[in-house]
Amino acid sequence: MIRLDHVDKTYRTRRGDPVHALDDITLDVGENEFVTLVGPSGCGKSTLLKLVAGLTPATGGAISIRGQAVREPFPDVGFVFQQPVLLPWRSVFDNVLFSVEMLGLDPRQYRKQAGDLLELTGLGGFETKYPRELSGGMQQRVAICRALLPDPSLLLMDEPFGALDAMTREEMSLELLRIWEERRKTILFVTHSIPEAILLADRVVVMTPRPGRIARVLPVELPRPRTMDLEFDPRFKTASDEVRRLIFAPRMATR
């Protein structure tokens, strides 16, 4: 569904010196596949997501979604940013409706689903609150509801659970898996957490920094539906050791 072909991204900073964020990225993501991206800070994970979203142009290579070259944002794509990015003047409920409004859909037809999503993410009863009255984790959940509301077939999620505590994080991960299994979508998911990357994914993309490169794409051979108990599965341990080794090996080598 998504194809990245030798993609390169170099940012020009204001002072004019270039930052080589991504180098020669080639990746294919299949229809309805759940792919996670892990890697240390600054390895270009957010950049990769923004390229696929059409929010910033690549400086080399080609990106396409369903065979169409990405030059600008596509319809039917949801983006969850690393920060919640809510509108401070809108209530929680109206923030969730913002996505369908901006897409030109009739928000009145989505009111019930918006309420259901808020309920599902543990935000029932907070509908009329303003974002600044919520904790960081709650704000991020509002952003997730907003992205899910139009039911996009491709979801790009940039550390959506980064601001959540460990317990809510596990709950939300399983909830996301449930939604994904129910409504079949393609998800590209960035995370810092190796267990989370493995628990969610069909394939884990391990990245290394300076410049951002794909070190390895690891298929995860764990049965679905997945539960937290899988963390005790020996295959889980093998996979996470492998990811850890890929991330830390280059650092050890340069030492």
Next chain:
Amino acid sequence: MMRRRIVAEYVVPALTLVAALALWEAATYAFKIPRFIMPAPSAILGEGWEWRYRFIHHTWVTLYETLGGFALSIAVGVPLAVLIVYSPALRSALYPLIVLTQSVPKIAIAPVLLLVVGHGEFPKVIVAFLVAFFPVVVDTATGLAATPPELLDLSRSYRASAFKTFLKVRLPMALPFVFAGAKVAITLSVIGAVVGEFVGSDAGLGYVILSATSYWKTELAFSSMILLSVMAILLFGAVSLVERFTCPWLAPAGEE
């Protein structure tokens, strides 16, 4: 808790004011200060009461000029800010001009303006507008330019048009800035109206001050000044009130 706050916010300042007035009253008698130099509060109040019917007219004139100048400053300032933010070409064309209008002292423009536009209230409205519109333009432009890039990315990811993004993201985001500018503008409008009246007029609180001082009627000048500051405070309060209703998300929440 509530009672402590009322005491701190209202009772203490009120008592201080009363004490200051009493001291002032006593001083004018004790040191026999001539009334045309420093009239006692009671004399100011008395003179003001004498003039109460005539003051209605003069207050109305100044209020009209102030509100006219203020309304113009918003009606011109906000669209101007939008143009400046959206068009780099217009920004480089307009900004120097706007700054230029600010570098000329308004008191210097006023006589020329009155010469050109003639007498009556309209030229004072123009002076008030010229004094007041600058902070509206600058603050609104700052607010519009301060939209977080992530919000613009979000809007772009939904393929929303530039106009929709302006209406649903940038303008509401800039609203607190617009109000910050409007609060400065309303006080400046009062000053502008009075400056206009000083230069040449036959009505308004500024006119009353000017003519009262030329007849040594200091009590009258003082009561006119008091009316003027009460008016400025009330207008400022009115703008703050509108802000509270238009931007309820800014009110401190859950801290009562």
